[in-house]
Amino acid sequence: MGREYDQDTTVGNSVLRIRTRGRAVLSNPMTNRGTAFTSEQRELLEIDGLMPTGFTTLENQTRRVYEQYRSNKSMLGKFLTLNALRDRNEVLFYHLLSSHLEEMLPVIYTPTIGEAIERFSSTYNRPRGVFLSIDHPEKMEQALKNYGLSAEDVDLLCVTDSEGILGIGDQGIGGIQIAIGKLSVYTAAAGIHPRRTIPVVLDTGTDNLGLLSSDLYLGERHGRVRGQRYDDFIDQFVQTVTTLFPHAMIHWEDVGTANAYRILDRYKDEVCTFNDDIQGTAAVVLAALLAAVDVTGIDLEDHRIVVFGAGSAGMGIAGLVRDEMLRTGRSTTPEDAYSRFWPIGIQGLYLEGDHRLHDFQKPWARSRLDVAGWDVKDPSSIGLLDVVRNVRPTILIGTSTKGGAFTEEVVREMAAHTPRPIIFPLSNPTSRAEATPADVLEWTDGRALIATGSPFEAVDHQGVRHTIAQSNNALIFPGLGLGVAACRANRVTPGMISAAAQALAGLVNTWRPGAPLLPSMSDLRLVSATVAIAVATQAAEEGVAERPLSDPIQQVYERMWQPRYPEIEVI
Known part of the structure; x- marks a missing residue:
């Protein structure tokens, strides 16, 4: 990452220091801002003439891409439009998503994500995330390093083995999409910087005969591996992650029922780990x-x-x-x-x-x-x-x-x-x-x-x-992850989960006839911040916070990244 740009991702909006020049600036979704580059920035970054001459604000760009989004009639089409936007301009993607979060959550997350997962190999475009194969465990450490983040750069890894995807079961390599979708919600709802997360799929094969019989399928072409070899692969993953990224929480997603509880019970008292389905x-x-x-x-x-x-x-x-x-x-x-x-x-x-x-x-x-x-x-x-x-x-x-x-x-x-x-x-x-x-x-x-x-x-x-x-679950997991990251909790305890639930329940007034039992999805930023404060406070009380918060409201607020174009320093 340092070869192209530098940015302090632990605070809301820090200076973006760009080293690269020319088309490389426009090809990186974290440095590209398209027509929102000023004339001075275009000259300094050597991108003059590589786009239309007109200058556009982030707000106007958001209006334009929202119209493009709405022109898609199918939910999968909307999903693919958002995917393409994220691949070219990450700030614009999250500004659009945050501005229409309640409307777009069913597209980037459940239920549309299910169709995107099923069709992953046929709609595959640009790689995102880390793909780890049980057939090549010796490549695991280098693959995680290749993502380009250091020990201090990672708050979260969202990992799936794709066996229990939503209500559609075993989806093989396509499960990477659920990890990507979850991490998008962490960013949009809780302000965890998109460059502080890693989506991971553990490719242990698939028992989905439809995938195995497809010429387009991109995963390992054999039945799902189980037993001791599977357990060894999981253990290697956990040990590798905790060595490379010692402050990160491992978020398990859509692991098959037979393994989900075993994995959580095996590691919950040893590392910072959380199973969203459970x-x-x-x-x-x-x-x-x-x-x-x-x-x-x-x-x-x-x-x-x-x-x-x-x-x-x-x-x-x-x-x-x-x-x-x-x-x-x-x-x-x-x-x-x-x-x-x-x-x-x-x-x-x-x-x-x-x-x-x-x-x-x-x-x-x-x-x-x-x-x-x-x-x-x-x-x-x-x-x-x-x-x-x-x-x-x-x-x-x-x-x-x-x-x-x-x-x-x-x-x-x-x-x-x-x-x-x-x-x-x-x-x-x-x-x-x-x-x-x-x-x-x-x-x-x-x-x-x-x-x-x-x-x-x-x-x-x-x-x-x-x-x-x-x-x-978006009412809980983003705030939980933010609270864990803010105080550097080294465990996720039952008390922290309970504190999150109680904080969420405290945000509603159920005495009006017909009132909802939970906050609206349109209030996710408020909800996530409230949950994060409760989680960080409980972590400190239980002695699992490595950096207890002295001013929780201010420190959690400052930790939340805002999807706005930051000040640029050309170096």
């Missing part, structure tokens, strides 16, 4: 639950909770809610907390002795005595309606990706036994949501407290406009 999802759902519980007037530890689709995300939510019960409950024991949960998977209600359960699911399995005497349709697979009828839950959480699973019969049965049912159909995209807010409100006579995973329009019901909270 911890990020759990934190934002906990925040919504805290807001909803406040409305019901029933203490959290007294609720009965059914988790439908109890995989890594569902069990992550249950784990964080359980920890919150233990932290805030008057006399709650671990046994008491576990007893409040009823997890349901593909095979039905989790029951002790079921060999199909993963290790992380087994502690949540119910005793067979708990269901003795139940009148159920199929004793070998106790389904959602059976559980709702017998447990009479007050909270129903859906992370199943099974669209329409919360049927009218299920919802009405639940609503018959609790005055303010808390119902969270969290699966996305929209087609996979367990229910729509409009249906849930209709079936509960407007009494339900709702949060969804996908964005839904407000619902008018019996004279009340219900604004639907979107339980989007």
